[in-house]
Amino acid sequence: MVMMMMNSTQVLYFTLSAYFDTGVLKCLYFIIIMSLYVLIVCSNLLLIVVICMNRSLHEPMYLFLCSLFVNELYGSTGLFPFLLVQILSDIHTVSAPFCFLQIFCLYTYGNVQFYNLAVMAYDRYLAICHPLHYNTRMTFNKAVRLVVVIWVPPFFVVLVTTCLSVSLQLCGNMINRVYCDNYSIIKLACFDTTVNNIFELIAASLTVFVPVSLVSFSYMRILRVCFSGCKQSRQKAVSTCTPHLASLLNFSFGVCFEILQSRFDTKNLPNIVRIFLSLYWLTCQPLFSPVMYGLNMSKIRSMCKSLLLSSVRKCRPCGRFVQLE
Template sequence: MMNSTKYAYFILSPYFDVGLFKYLWFMIIMSLYVVIVGSNVLLIVVICMNRSLHEPMYLFLCSLFVNELFGSTWLFPFLLVQILSDIHTVSAPLCFLQIFFVYIYASIEFTNLAVMSYDRYLAICYPLQYNTLMTQKKTALLIALTWLYPFIAIPVLLSLTASLQLCGNIINKVYCNNYYVVKLACYDTTVNNVYGLTYTTTIICVFILIVYSYLRILRVCFSGSKQTRQKAVSTCTPHLASLLNFSFGCFFEIIQSRFDMKNVPIIVRISLSLYWLTCPPLFNPVLYGLNLTKIRIMCISLVLGSL
């Protein structure tokens, strides 16, 4: 059982006093949040309202945008409160709730990108059989699995962390993170490490699926006709950009967690720790809205029609 009587809260140490500049930071973060919510909601509405977009690729995109709203909603309001606050603490229950949300968001994001790569693999490598291979039932099942698996796996991870006896309550992060809480444990964390390794193995398997899908797509591009190559490039470019964007953010997060970053300026550390939670929700609507013709045309029509 967690030593909640001794550590009823955690201290988030990276925050620093910026004086009146905190109001500038507040406006910047608020503006980013408004843009993220507005752009993702717009694309969700466009996909849901237009039956011509009720195809697997667009439904997977809709799932991605919903997850980005989900991830942003737990992060940005908390950041806004912390920026204006003079005491940067978070209660233990809220801390574990944050851990739950961040891992759910990251898991769904990565799995959703894997499902999208699989969908593009079928569409490009088996175009004649695509409608048979990717049915509406299969699409719904893949979306359901994308969302259900994290909601089963993450609570187990969280319960193992919550049961640890902690010898400190200072987290070197601007939000709560499971790895940093486990580092505060007084005793053996073998069970946590084994479960974490098991969960990481599933993520690696998902990554292998993504790599395999795009290798097959590249093979078809090099051996196929010009029309096939153009189709592959037009549909896969935003997917690859989105995947690389999220992967870079995860890489920065891993580097910060595993290595000593004390010599790196604190503003750089904070920016890198927020990259994977802010950039995908910010840039993905732009990537897909500009590159996918159907979405772009219908977004423009919806915006102009509302004026």
């Protein structure tokens, strides 16, 4: 499979030209990126453990949250170890097979994130607009099927997109990014890329149109309930939807930054600004979501506190176990 990739592209490696000489700041950048990665892994993993270990959180809403945190761990792992290696390296090259593997990981992360946020909006719509029928309309089995829908179609779409890019004949190997990007590889193609462009357009339309339609439908109904209901209903809807809306807007802004940088000339911008814009959707969202949901959802907040307190009480300087009251 690896040899087939190399022969089909006629490129053994790609050079990432967006990196610049950081000099004595190399170690500082490494520490910052490493700290961000550790923070992302610990925060998302903590919430996954809290949701999985507490039976009171085995509800559809928390199942979708768990899927969201797993996806953020997946996307971060596809980026941060690679960035750490590149920061310490003096030659910023990546093998063709690994480059396409990274494209697959990062693009599936983005697609799954959009679908996950859309399903969460639909779940909030049912909880707010049909509270009495929520348990019958959103059963655990239906939630599991929705999680499958969140993950399987994006993986299939991105797999086809990546395979189409692998089959291209390339006339260069220079990518002006700090990580591998499918659109940058398509621009390196020697021949007509109509098939790639058409499929990418269809895939992008499905990735954006379906989630946006579901989110728009859900929040239109939620707003109707807010305006027609009592003050208590409005406050409950706002407190329930605030973390989701903030997470959705944050991720959407990051994707917009990525699209603008990919499609338009940003050579006049400083390198550090271009790198920040390209990494925003891959770094800020995995940091942002655990904070928003961990602080705003009382059940998760209380469970996290009890878990952390129990861990502290189990450890004394003498190493003895303290019996919890």
